[in-house]
Amino acid sequence: MTGNPYLSVQALSKYIKRKFDADPHLRNVFVKGELSNVKSHPSGHIYFTLKDDKSRIQSAMFRSSAAQLKFRPENGMNVLITGDVTVYETTGNYQLYVQSMQPDGIGELYLAFEQLKESLDKEGLFDARWKSSLPAFPQKIGVVTAQSGAAIQDICSTIARRYPLAEIILFPAVVQGAQAAPSIVQSIEQAEAHGSIDVLIVGRGGGSIEDLWAFNEEIVARAIFSCRIPIISAVGHETDTTIADFVSDRRAPTPTAAAEMAVPARDELFERLLDRKRALYNALSNQMKHERKRLMTLQTSYPLQFPERLYRPFTEKLIGLEGRLQRSSQAITSQRASELQRLSSMLSTFAPEQRIKEEQRNVTLLTERLTRAVQHDVRIRSERFQASIRMLQALNPLNVMERGYSIVYQDGVVANSVTSMEVGKSIHIKLQDGTAEALVQSITTNDREEK
Amino acid sequence: MGKEPIRFEEAMLQLEDVVQKLESGDVPLEDAITLYKQGMELTAYCHGKLQDAEKQLISIIDKDGNASPFDPTKGTDQHA
Numbered sequence: 001m002t003g004n005p006y007l008s009v010q011a012l013s014k015y016i017k018r019k020f021d022a023d024p025h026l027r028n029v030f031v032k033g034e035l036s037n038v039k040s041h042p043s044g045h046i047y048f049t050l051k052d053d054k055s056r057i058q059s060a061m062f063r064s065s066a067a068q069l070k071f072r073p074e075n076g077m078n079v080l081i082t083g084d085v086t087v088y089e090t091t092g093n094y095q096l097y098v099q100s101m102q103p104d105g106i107g108e109l110y111l112a113f114e115q116l117k118e119s120l121d122k123e124g125l126f127d128a129r130w131k132s133s134l135p136a137f138p139q140k141i142g143v144v145t146a147q148s149g150a151a152i153q154d155i156c157s158t159i160a161r162r163y164p165l166a167e168i169i170l171f172p173a174v175v176q177g178a179q180a181a182p183s184i185v186q187s188i189e190q191a192e193a194h195g196s197i198d199v200l201i202v203g204r205g206g207g208s209i210e211d212l213w214a215f216n217e218e219i220v221a222r223a224i225f226s227c228r229i230p231i232i233s234a235v236g237h238e239t240d241t242t243i244a245d246f247v248s249d250r251r252a253p254t255p256t257a258a259a260e261m262a263v264p265a266r267d268e269l270f271e272r273l274l275d276r277k278r279a280l281y282n283a284l285s286n287q288m289k290h291e292r293k294r295l296m297t298l299q300t301s302y303p304l305q306f307p308e309r310l311y312r313p314f315t316e317k318l319i320g321l322e323g324r325l326q327r328s329s330q331a332i333t334s335q336r337a338s339e340l341q342r343l344s345s346m347l348s349t350f351a352p353e354q355r356i357k358e359e360q361r362n363v364t365l366l367t368e369r370l371t372r373a374v375q376h377d378v379r380i381r382s383e384r385f386q387a388s389i390r391m392l393q394a395l396n397p398l399n400v401m402e403r404g405y406s407i408v409y410q411d412g413v414v415a416n417s418v419t420s421m422e423v424g425k426s427i428h429i430k431l432q433d434g435t436a437e438a439l440v441q442s443i444t445t446n447d448r449e450e451k
Numbered sequence: 452m453g454k455e456p457i458r459f460e461e462a463m464l465q466l467e468d469v470v471q472k473l474e475s476g477d478v479p480l481e482d483a484i485t486l487y488k489q490g491m492e493l494t495a496y497c498h499g500k501l502q503d504a505e506k507q508l509i510s511i512i513d514k515d516g517n518a519s520p521f522d523p524t525k526g527t528d529q530h531a
Contacts, residue, residue, distance in 0.1 A: 135460070136460055136463070137458075137459050137460035137463065139458070139459075147511065147521075152523045153523045153524060155523075156507065156509055156523040157523075159507065160507040164504040164506070164507045165459060165500065165501065165503075165504040167508040167509075167510070168507065168508065168509040168510070168521075169509075169510050169511070169512055169518070170509070170510070170511040170512070170521055170523075171511075171512055172511060172513070186514075190512065190514075190516070194512065194516075266501050269463075269497070269501055270498070270501060273466075273494050273497055273498050273501075276466055276467070276470050276490070276494060277490075277491065277494045279470045279473075279474060280469070280470055280473060280486075280487055280490040280491060280494070281487075283470070283473035283474045283476070283483075283487075284473060284483055284484065284486075284487040286476070287473075287476060287478075287480065287483050288480075290476070291480055
């Protein structure tokens with residue numbers, strides 16, 4: 001030591017550390033102060049500064065201790081701490097290593113409750129929109145609670161009294177102690193997996209806040225939240241409120257109340273049925289009464305009572321129309337008749353009788369004219385004939401023959417010349433009263449004579 | 452009402468529906484009589500269902516999912 005009076009930094013640090021560690025007053029120190037600069041490391045360690053208005057000290061809480069905390073350390077929080085003070089050689093800083101921490105003033109559990117409530121609320125797990133309604137008439141009621149104890153007995157007796165139709169299925173769970181939260185979660189999941197549960201009661205009987213603590217655990221809250229079966233929470237007594245109550249679909253103050261909530265009361269249902277029966281009867285009899293009244297009203301109605309009045313107006317109208325029809329047809333007939341007369345008189349002016357008479361007159365006239373003409377003609381012709389006759393008579397050779405002339409025929413032909421004659425030939429001589437046959441003996445010509 | 456067993460809840464809903472229809476008063480008389488009969492049948496059915504269940508069914512399902520009958524007054528192997 002005499003040669004070199006200088007210490008290394010490390011040696012000094014080690015010496016100081018040893019001093020700290022050796023001092024019993026720096027071990028298991030009880031200290032209270034305000035948290036600031038709180039940093040939660042992902043590894044689970046928590047670092048912060050503990051301070052009061054005069055001083056501050058660097059502090060650390062390792063994971064093994066931090067995991068025991070029910071609440072979350074936050075800046076400004078006043079806490080009671082136990083721990084050891086040691087030196088961190090590397091930096092030469094002394095630090096308070098916290099073994100346990102409790103909120104100062106309020107209970108740790110209360111704080112933890114408030115903190116979880118706030119964060120789940122912020123996350124929206126308590127929102128009304130997630131609340132499902134309970135079935136009116138559940139067939140299977142699941143119960144997550146301890147197998148023995150007041151809660152299951154209360155629930156069973158209540159349901160048996162109110163609504164024995166429902167079946168109760170118990171999913172037993174440990175409801176207090178360290179195993180409680182995971183056990184409750186497991187039973188809720190089992191109930192959901194069972195598949196046919198209509199409503200689930202999750203709870204336990206009364207106890208201290210520590211006894212009920214499992215129902216304030218986050219994993220229980222999340223299991224309740226994610227379960228699709230409607231859940232009624234029933235934890236402890238009326239005054240106990242747990243996180244489970246906030247996240248459940250319905251909160252019952254006690255297990256008995258939860259059972260009442262879960263099922264309708266049979267007696268009320270009997271009453272309701274009776275009421276419905278009455279309603280059915282009343283509704284139908286009212287309707288019958290009403291219909292009967294309607295029928296009566298209709299039966300006594302004016303048209304049905306005096307049916308003839310229904311058609312009287314039509315009869316009257318018919319009569320009126322008939323009259324009009326008659327009148328108008330008469331008018332038409334007479335109009336047509338006069339037209340006919342007019343036309344027939346017009347026609348008669350062109351009637352053929354007239355024409356016939358006229359033509360007859362014409363015929364008569366013409367006949368007379370014809371007769372006259374013919375008579376005249378006949379007379380003329382007769383006169384001419386007479387004249388001709390007279391002329392003929394005058395010219396008649398016979399008449400000449402009377403006066404002694406005769407006609408000579410030779411070979412049937414009048415011989416008016418001797419030249420045609422031959423001696424010895426026979427000739428016919430026609431006389432006034434007969435014929436004579438003669439032979440030509442000689443022929444003499446007026447100029448000369450021939451022999 | 453059909454002969455096949457319907458759920459109590461369904462029967463109750465049908466009954467409420469029938470009563471409401473009948474009370475509305477605008478159902479023709481023939482239909483009203485049919486509804487009345489139907490309603491009475493439903494009432495009897497529901498009444499019967501309620502009356503039937505005299506014995507409460509309680510079972511317990513263990514961690515392995517096995518169901519067994521359960522008497523709540525005898526389960527004493529756990530605290531709480």
